[in-house]
Amino acid sequence: MSQVTITVRPNGPFRIDDPNGVVEMVESDANKFDLTRNPGFCLCRCGASANRPFCDGSHKTACPPPNPPAKLG
Numbered sequence: 001m002s003q004v005t006i007t008v009r010p011n012g013p014f015r016i017d018d019p020n021g022v023v024e025m026v027e028s029d030a031n032k033f034d035l036t037r038n039p040g041f042c043l044c045r046c047g048a049s050a051n052r053p054f055c056d057g058s059h060k061t062a063c064p065p066p067n068p069p070a071k072l073g
Contacts (some may be wrong), residue, residue, distance in 0.1 A: 012065070013042035013055035025053075 004023055007015040016023060017040045025033040035041065042055035048053050048062035 009042075012059055013045055015042050018038065 002019040002068070005015075005017040009015055018035070019039050021036065021039065023035060025035060027033070029046075044052050044059070046059040047056035047061040050055045050058065
């Protein structure tokens with residue numbers, strides 16, 4: 001059985017891979033997001049996405065990477 005994996009992408013979103021469909025994402029008002037067709041999805045970290053909490057790639061233009069890019073860890 002594969003596990004849920006969360007990958008922090010440098011200067012990008014959080015990538016969630018959920019091969020078994022065990023992740024449940026709930027809004028503050030208790031509404032659940034339908035993730036049944038999404039074994040993998042990305043969550044916005046920059047706040048620029050028009051589809052928040054999901055990433056739509058807006059970080060590529062709205063949040064340019066630092067120069068030089070920061071190292072993780």
